[in-house]
Structure formats: C-alpha cells, structure tokens
Amino acid sequence: MQEPLIDGVGSSENYSVAAAILPFLFPALGGLLYGYDIGATSCAIISIESSSLSGISWYDLSSVQIGLTTSGSLYGALIGSVLAFNIADFFGRRRELILAALLYLVGALVTAVAPSFVVMVIGRFVFGIGIGLSMHAAPMYIAETAPTQIRGRLISLKEFFIVLGMVVGYTVGSLLVDMVSGWRYMYGVSSPLSVIMGIGMWWLPASPRWLLLRAIQGKGNMQDLKENAIFCLCRLRGPAIGDSAPAQVDGILDELSSSEETKEASLGEMFHGKCLKALTIGGGLVLFQQITGQPSVLYYAASILESAGFSGASDATRVSILVGLLKLIMTAVAVLVVDKVGRRPLLLGGVSGIVISLFLLGSYYIYLGDAPAVAVIALLLYVGCYQLSFGPIGWLMISEIFPLRVRGRGLSIAVLVNFGANAIVTFSFSPLKALLGAGVLFYGFGVIAVLSLLFIFFFIPETKGLSLEEIEAKLL
Numbered sequence: 001m002q003e004p005l006i007d008g009v010g011s012s013e014n015y016s017v018a019a020a021i022l023p024f025l026f027p028a029l030g031g032l033l034y035g036y037d038i039g040a041t042s043c044a045i046i047s048i049e050s051s052s053l054s055g056i057s058w059y060d061l062s063s064v065q066i067g068l069t070t071s072g073s074l075y076g077a078l079i080g081s082v083l084a085f086n087i088a089d090f091f092g093r094r095r096e097l098i099l100a101a102l103l104y105l106v107g108a109l110v111t112a113v114a115p116s117f118v119v120m121v122i123g124r125f126v127f128g129i130g131i132g133l134s135m136h137a138a139p140m141y142i143a144e145t146a147p148t149q150i151r152g153r154l155i156s157l158k159e160f161f162i163v164l165g166m167v168v169g170y171t172v173g174s175l176l177v178d179m180v181s182g183w184r185y186m187y188g189v190s191s192p193l194s195v196i197m198g199i200g201m202w203w204l205p206a207s208p209r210w211l212l213l214r215a216i217q218g219k220g221n222m223q224d225l226k227e228n229a230i231f232c233l234c235r236l237r238g239p240a241i242g243d244s245a246p247a248q249v250d251g252i253l254d255e256l257s258s259s260e261e262t263k264e265a266s267l268g269e270m271f272h273g274k275c276l277k278a279l280t281i282g283g284g285l286v287l288f289q290q291i292t293g294q295p296s297v298l299y300y301a302a303s304i305l306e307s308a309g310f311s312g313a314s315d316a317t318r319v320s321i322l323v324g325l326l327k328l329i330m331t332a333v334a335v336l337v338v339d340k341v342g343r344r345p346l347l348l349g350g351v352s353g354i355v356i357s358l359f360l361l362g363s364y365y366i367y368l369g370d371a372p373a374v375a376v377i378a379l380l381l382y383v384g385c386y387q388l389s390f391g392p393i394g395w396l397m398i399s400e401i402f403p404l405r406v407r408g409r410g411l412s413i414a415v416l417v418n419f420g421a422n423a424i425v426t427f428s429f430s431p432l433k434a435l436l437g438a439g440v441l442f443y444g445f446g447v448i449a450v451l452s453l454l455f456i457f458f459f460i461p462e463t464k465g466l467s468l469e470e471i472e473a474k475l476l
Helices: 017-048 063-091 093-112 117-145 148-176 182-188 191-203 208-216 222-237 245-258 273-291 294-299 301-307 316-341 343-366 372-388 390-401 404-436 438-459 468-475
Strands: none
Touching: 017 063, 017 093, 017 117, 017 148, 017 182, 017 191, 017 222, 063 093, 063 117, 063 404, 093 117, 093 182, 093 191, 117 148, 117 208, 117 390, 117 404, 148 182, 148 316, 148 390, 208 222, 208 245, 208 404, 222 245, 245 468, 273 294, 273 390, 273 404, 273 438, 294 343, 294 372, 294 404, 294 438, 301 316, 301 372, 316 343, 316 372, 316 390, 343 372, 343 390, 343 438, 372 390, 390 404, 390 468, 404 438, 404 468
C-alpha cells in the first residue's frame, strides 16, 4: 500500500479550452437552477402569503405549510440522492443529468401553475428530486471529463454557478415580489434554463471513464465501448488531443484493470477498505460543511446588518443580494487559485477563519451587544471564508476522492449526508436557539468548526495535479 501524498504531480493532458467549456457549462446549469430555487423561494414565500398580491384564495398558510413550501425541494433532493445510489452506474452520468433537467422542468411548471397548495408542494418535491440527481451527477460528470490541470477549477466553478443562481433568484424575486401572482413567475422563469440544460446534455458525449468502467465490468462489448470512449474523449478535448486519445484510454483501462476489484460495489462494500476511506474523507467533509452552522449564520444576516445601522438592511431581499454578491466574489477567488494553491491550504485557511467568526458571533450575542460592528465583521468573515473553503472544496473533494467503480454510489451517499445534515441543522436551529440562546449556539458551532479543522488536518489529502486514477492509487 502506498503512502498518502500531500503533493503530487500528475501527467498533463492536451486539451482545447473551447472544447472544455460546454462539458462544464451544461452540467453546471443544474447547480445554477439549484441556487436559483433557494433565492427565488425566499421571495416567493412573501408573495404567496400576501392577501392582495398572491392571486390565490389559500394564501393564509400555517407555519407547517410554509415549512413544506420552503423545504419541499430539500425533501425531494434527499429522495433524489437515494435514487442516485441505485441508478447512477446503470444510467450513466449524462443520462442522469438529462433526467434531472426533465424533473427541473416538470417541477418548475407544476409549481408555477399550481391550482392548490398540495399541487404546489408536489411541484416543489419533483423539482427537488431534480436537485438531488443533478448535485450528484454534475460534479461526477465534470470530474470525469475535465482535463486534470483544470479539474479543480471547473468543479469549484460549479459552486460559483450555485451562488450565481442564488443572486439571480434573489434579484428576480425582488423584481417580481410586488406583482400579482409574482411567485408563479418566479418559479416559471427557470423553465427555459432546464430545457437548455437537457438539450445540452443530450448533445454532449458520455463520460469516457464510465464507458470504460462498463467495459471492465463486462456490461457491453469491450472493443465497442473502448472505441466509443476514444470518440467521446476526442470530442471532450477538441483538436488539441491529436492522436493521443487511444493511449489515454489504454492508460485508464490499465489503471482499472490493475485495481483489486472491478465488479460493481454493494452497499456493504462501501464501508470497507478503500471505499470506507474515501467515504470518511468525502462524507466527513460535507457533514462538517453543514454542521458548522452555515444556514444559521445566513439566517441572522438581516438582523446583524440592521443592528449595525445599514440603510435598507431591514429589507431581507436586499440583504440577501448583498451577502450573495460577497459569496460570488469569494467563490471566484477560490476558483482562480484552487489548482495553484491546492485543496488543503484553502480548507485549512478558510475553516480557521470560520472558527474565528463563529466565536466572534457568540461573543457578540453574549458580551458585545453594544458593538454591532463586531457582528458585521464576523458575518462577512464567515461568508467569505466559507466560500473559500467548505463551499467549493467540499463538492470538489467528493467528486475526486471515490474510486471509479464506486464513484456513483459513494457520491450519492455523500450528497445524501449533505442534504440530510442541511435538513437537521435547518430544522433544529429554532428550538436550539430558544433553548440555549444565539450566543451559546454560535459557540457550539465554533467548537464543531475546531473539530472540522482537526479532521481536515489529519484526514484530508491533497489531490492537486493528480489524475482521478492517480488519486485512487496513491491516496486511498
């Protein structure tokens, strides 16, 4: 067994930048639609609950109904993650994204034209299944088709698209919130993007690595699948690949053939050997991504800025746009430096900033209530550091770390952990705040963030510059 590397240098690949754009862009639209749903829903709730602007007779929603409306897509995403475990390797990454685009379209249209509350929730749930499938397949497709040199940048850029979607959702929502039945337009507006995503994924080639996995597992004719993989790789790399595609495909096949196991992994096997190590790294990272309190900090954004006397801070939509723009800028910084600086330095530096910001927020609510500037600085520090570290790097690591034969199932478990932890943090926040108070709660998140820092230091390897096959051979 080889010793884990902190730094490794993989072989470079010839590729055309123009050819690399579309295999990233169309899967990334799934992230944009996910972010848009988060942003638009925050405004749609205001519109739906308005007696004069909702345009419906069932506007007087209970707290449970409001929870179902806002979290309906999250429940759907949890189901989508479970579905992905069973269909990922059979369906393939490309067809899973086509199905996600179809569910996005159906979910958005059903929600937009819903004649009753029940139908609206069904639409939200269907859209959420699309989110679960998309957030599972998109990082996997991008990781398996991107050139090694820019893989980190492209997968991190998907996080940029999620944040961009949030900002677009907040902006569109703020423009439509004063219109009669504005919530219908907010949800319906995403439909054309889902159509573009579906058509784009239908046009793109399958993942060559997925085709070769099928060949190794005896799920098709070896020669036909190998030739198809060469054809797909040539399309993905463009003219710059020259005549090196057959050699690259042979190299991937050799790595797969030399692997200890080539057959499809069962659920039990996911918790042994290399699979368990990959699951510990990926699942642990996305778990800490959520339980360090990200939903809770953003929940307090409006009140923190308002207490500091910012004009218009009481308008939650404007505050959301402001925070969204900061998230966008910091994610862009992470995208630019991730393949130069590496994953570990960004995680260690960013999470250190998160620890400081959470203890500052806890201190503000317990000791420093007359110094709101402290809370504003802590809020901005948290948002910035999160987008440098957990935000993009969490999704990047789970798409890189799993061996190819278990990547579909491993990623589905990691995505399930992500959405499940998000749901737990979101739903437990209010009772914990009532029980402990905001200050103690943020101190608690701070302690969890310290634990996450130790986890990153001792368990997370550096994958910069390594091909996916080299990651499996050297780090697991």
